[in-house]
Amino acid sequence: MIEVEGLSKIYGASHAVEEVSFAAGEGEIVGFLGPNGAGKTTTMRILSCFMAPSSGSARIAGFDILENSLEVRRSIGYLPENAPLYDEMSVRDYLNYVAVLRGVPKSQRAIRLEAALDAGQLEHRADTLIRKLSKGYRQRVGIAQAIIHDPPVLILDEPSSGLDPRQRAETRHFIKSQAPQRTVLLSTHILPDVQETCSRVIVINAGRVVAQDAVENLAAKASGLNLVLARPTPDASEKLSRVAGVSAVRREPNGAFSLDLTGENDAREEIARMCVAENWGLLELSRRRANLEEVFLKLTTSD
Amino acid sequence: MFIPFHIAWKEIRGYFSSWIAYVLCAGWLLLSGLTFVSLLGAAAQGAPFSLVPLYQNLIIVFLFLTPLLTMRLLAEERATGTLELLFTSPLTPWQVTMGKWLGALAFCAVLLLLTLHFPFFVFQYGTLDAGPVWGSTIALICLAAAFCAFGVFCSSLCDSQIVAGFLTFGGLLLSWMLAWPAATAPDNRLAAVAAQFSVFAHFARMLGGAIDTQDLIFFASLSFFFLFATTRVLESRQWK
Numbered sequence: 001m002i003e004v005e006g007l008s009k010i011y012g013a014s015h016a017v018e019e020v021s022f023a024a025g026e027g028e029i030v031g032f033l034g035p036n037g038a039g040k041t042t043t044m045r046i047l048s049c050f051m052a053p054s055s056g057s058a059r060i061a062g063f064d065i066l067e068n069s070l071e072v073r074r075s076i077g078y079l080p081e082n083a084p085l086y087d088e089m090s091v092r093d094y095l096n097y098v099a100v101l102r103g104v105p106k107s108q109r110a111i112r113l114e115a116a117l118d119a120g121q122l123e124h125r126a127d128t129l130i131r132k133l134s135k136g137y138r139q140r141v142g143i144a145q146a147i148i149h150d151p152p153v154l155i156l157d158e159p160s161s162g163l164d165p166r167q168r169a170e171t172r173h174f175i176k177s178q179a180p181q182r183t184v185l186l187s188t189h190i191l192p193d194v195q196e197t198c199s200r201v202i203v204i205n206a207g208r209v210v211a212q213d214a215v216e217n218l219a220a221k222a223s224g225l226n227l228v229l230a231r232p233t234p235d236a237s238e239k240l241s242r243v244a245g246v247s248a249v250r251r252e253p254n255g256a257f258s259l260d261l262t263g264e265n266d267a268r269e270e271i272a273r274m275c276v277a278e279n280w281g282l283l284e285l286s287r288r289r290a291n292l293e294e295v296f297l298k299l300t301t302s303d
Numbered sequence: 304m305f306i307p308f309h310i311a312w313k314e315i316r317g318y319f320s321s322w323i324a325y326v327l328c329a330g331w332l333l334l335s336g337l338t339f340v341s342l343l344g345a346a347a348q349g350a351p352f353s354l355v356p357l358y359q360n361l362i363i364v365f366l367f368l369t370p371l372l373t374m375r376l377l378a379e380e381r382a383t384g385t386l387e388l389l390f391t392s393p394l395t396p397w398q399v400t401m402g403k404w405l406g407a408l409a410f411c412a413v414l415l416l417l418t419l420h421f422p423f424f425v426f427q428y429g430t431l432d433a434g435p436v437w438g439s440t441i442a443l444i445c446l447a448a449a450f451c452a453f454g455v456f457c458s459s460l461c462d463s464q465i466v467a468g469f470l471t472f473g474g475l476l477l478s479w480m481l482a483w484p485a486a487t488a489p490d491n492r493l494a495a496v497a498a499q500f501s502v503f504a505h506f507a508r509m510l511g512g513a514i515d516t517q518d519l520i521f522f523a524s525l526s527f528f529f530l531f532a533t534t535r536v537l538e539s540r541q542w543k
Contacts, residue, residue: 048391052541073393084388086313088320100309101392145388 001026001153001183002047007056009042016042018207019056024200026152027180031198031215032187035300039207040187041081044157047185048078061152074103077151077182081158083142087131091122091141094130095148102149112148119174120144136167143174147182154184160193172197191292201292205300215292223289225268227257230281239274243267255283306394310402311409314376318410327368331414334364339421352429354422355510358439361418362506365411365443365450366475372410373454374468376403377533381462386540396534404448404455404530411447415440434512442509445522449502450475452529459536478502 002024009017017039024030034040045051047058049069058065061075086094095116099109117123120140125133130141139159146154156175160168168190175197178184188194194201195215202212211218229236232255240257241249245267248260261267268285275282318324338360346352380386389399425431457470478501484491485498498504502525505518 045387048387050387050390050541070393070395073391076391078387078391080384080387080391082384084383084385086317086385087383088317089313093316097309097313098388098392100306101389101394103393 001028002030002058002060002185004043004047004058005056007043007046007058008054009039009046009051010054015207017046017053020204020207020209021056022202022209022212024183024185026183028200029175029179029184029186029198031194031201032185032204033189033191033194033201033296034187034204035189038204038300040204041157043204044078044155044185044187045080048076048155049073050078074149075151076153076155077146077149079142079146079154079156079159081161083138084145085130085138085141088129090127090129091117091133091144092126094141095144098145099148104149112150115150116144116148119147121170135162136164139163139167139171143171147178152182154178154182156184156186158188159186160188160190168193191296195292203296203299210299211295218295219289219292223287224261225259225271226284226286226288227259227271227275227282228284229255229257229275230283231255232257232280233278236278236280239278240271243270243274245270258288306398307402307405310399311405314403314406315409318372318406323371324410327371327410328414328417331364331368332417335361335418335421352425353432353435354425355435355439357418357421358435358443358510359507361443362446362503365446366479367472368414369407369411369447369450369454369475370457370468370471372407373403373451373458373471374464375458376407376455377458377537378462378464378467382464390537390540396537399537400455400459400530400533403458404451404526407451407454408448411451412444415443415447432512435510436512438512438514439510441514442506442518445509445519446502446506449522449525449529452526452533456529456533456536459533475502 002022004023005021007017007020008015020039020043022030032040032043042051046053047060047065049065049072052066060072063071063075065072086097089097092113095113096109099112104112117126120143122137122140122144125137130138133141139162143156143159146156159175160171163171172193175184175186186194186198198215200212200214201218203210203218227240232251237249237251237257240246240259245261246259247262250258252258259267259271268287272282272285275285335357338357342352342354342357377386380389422431422436453474454467454471457474458464458467460470461467480501481497482501482504484494485504488494502522505521508515509518
């Protein structure tokens, strides 16, 4: 549904987005994760045809963003970081106006309007002026406008920023409910949202994709082992790093070692055997499960 | 319905859902009414009566009113981020520009409708020379079309409504002043060329009721030029 290839956006000398490539299949919910200023919004603006890329290409629902821009825009529902609302309109008038702009035929407008009000749980606020709505309701109107034309692809830029915990849970619930019919690209830096809603995560940092995988795989890759030895020899680090499945070994004070794993096979058995054979005096061997937050920090901290 | 009409209708509703429409209508009625009364006063003193000076005064009102009408059209969308809604919808820059322009122009048409009772009074209680009334109405519509196109263009350039308003006002004022050198130095060629570019020189010719295609084409091309420039500005956003 979304295919992105080598997308770059250059502002003068700085790269906002550099060679970004990824894909999202039909009905998939993909999380777009990265610190502020990583290039998430720029990428989303390019995909929604608000901006043109400096180089690279992208296809949405089979249409090229540069060659078939109007078709692409018909196929996506986009919620920018700040919901694009007209304060002087009522919720109903606003959604009706957006339906017209997005090309919903007149015969279907009433049905789509009800569906959008329903999705945003806005029925009882339909005739309220947008100016008078709270932040949470404004965000719901933003979500309702994104789906008013029943698009196959939804692009949501930080849909739950500034919401309280209950509203965030509702937003998560909404996003999850979109899964079978729509492909969702969701940018956020609220990690529990990603963990709960997304099947796959793309991590972007300083304009580049640094990782993309299923949430559990990412966590597994960043997990490792903690090892404490009573009598480690000076060459213990080197020997441990040669064990299959171990990618890095860090020696810490008091005989402690921290091992990173490649994630392919469980190295624990082999390490235990080596400790006994070398007579290092194995005191502790435990698994360290990384959570998404650690993965995120690890991937997006450059040192 | 044609998409620009929907955008225009939204703009008109926007004017009337804020104070601006009512304040402008009130100011417009007050100023045109005062002018009409003073014309009647002059006629009572024995001067020949004509409605042309009324329309001549209205152009000055337009000069102040157009920036107020057009300054928010695109600048506000840019400032509040709703431009992102417009350009992630399947719309072309022409549709958006035309919609905005038609909205402002329709409001000007409403204002012109509000002055129809003046010729009606004259018709009812005296003799009406219809030629200048028609000529002036067409001239005012042409003028409003060109002014609004320029206003929409200025509004597309920045995200500050105030700056857009001042740009529009400054540009329109300059266009008025272009006719001045020709009035003081009739032999100067440069002054004559400058006067050709003055909206007001063309407007003054039409007021008398003589509609020349030259003047119509001038206003049409001026409007088209600024609308086209607006679409270019909107398109260039993509590449920034």
